[in-house]
Amino acid sequence: xxxxxxxxxxxxxxxxxxxxxxxxxxxxxxxxxxxxxxxxxxxxxxxxxxxxxxxxxxxxxxxxxxxxxxxxxxxxxxxxxxxxxxxxxxxxxxxxxxxxxxxxxxxxxxxxxxxxxxxx
Amino acid sequence: xxxxxxxxxxxxxxxxxxxxxxxxxxxxxxxxxxxxxxxxxxxxxxxxxxxxxxxxxxxxxxxxxxxxxxxxxxxxxxxxxxxxxxxxxxxxxxxxxxxxxxxxxxxxxxxxxxxxxxxxxxxxxxxx
Numbered sequence: 710x711x712x713x714x715x716x717x718x719x720x721x722x723x724x725x726x727x728x729x730x731x732x733x734x735x736x737x738x739x740x741x742x743x744x745x746x747x748x749x750x751x752x753x754x755x756x757x758x759x760x761x762x763x764x765x766x767x768x769x770x771x772x773x774x775x776x777x778x779x780x781x782x783x784x785x786x787x788x789x790x791x792x793x794x795x796x797x798x799x800x801x802x803x804x805x806x807x808x809x810x811x812x813x814x815x816x817x818x819x820x821x822x823x824x825x826x827x828x829x
Numbered sequence: 830x831x832x833x834x835x836x837x838x839x840x841x842x843x844x845x846x847x848x849x850x851x852x853x854x855x856x857x858x859x860x861x862x863x864x865x866x867x868x869x870x871x872x873x874x875x876x877x878x879x880x881x882x883x884x885x886x887x888x889x890x891x892x893x894x895x896x897x898x899x900x901x902x903x904x905x906x907x908x909x910x911x912x913x914x915x916x917x918x919x920x921x922x923x924x925x926x927x928x929x930x931x932x933x934x935x936x937x938x939x940x941x942x943x944x945x946x947x948x949x950x951x952x953x954x955x956x957x
Binding site (some may be wrong): 720729732733736743745747748751752755756757759777779780783784786787788790816819820822824825826827 | 857860861863864867870871874877878879882883885886888892893901906912913915916918919922927947948951952954955
């Protein structure tokens, strides 16, 4: 059991913790997101339908938290898959980490820019 | 990397061979599918800003067609499986249900199946 806990940390302690924290954040916010878009409003999605929901502010905050957490969780998950597959080269890992951070930040900025269609 | 190292490098596999291994494989596959979807989804929503409301509404109309509703069902399946198996992993990280992990897995899967069934029922109106 102890070896498993240690083995799981191979990607680094902070990414491991970050993955758990974002998992819980995504779980809560994606349920709100899914129930609203895929359950209650299924078949009725449109620009105006989204505008009604985001106008209150609470759903907008939910979606921004979801965006940030899910981008981190998804890209760190991708990183774990690649590390398990075998990226033993230290310099290669550094470059890969930097690329993932840049892609992640760009995605979050683009996502918030897209959401602002309903804010401004 | 030796075979032995590989066995313990993933969550649960050392505890539970067989179903545990498939649970892990499916967790990774669904995770990769969801990352790919994430980028597509952000692009689609951004059409509301770059192309305007009309452009986004055209996409939504397409997504209500049966083929896309089936894809949506597969997406919700991936989300539900990944979420509920993830709940099990987080619980195990907190030391909850380690001895009863098989039961926890099946309870999680029943919850996932129930949520998926509810979606299928809501979405069926778009197909039939």
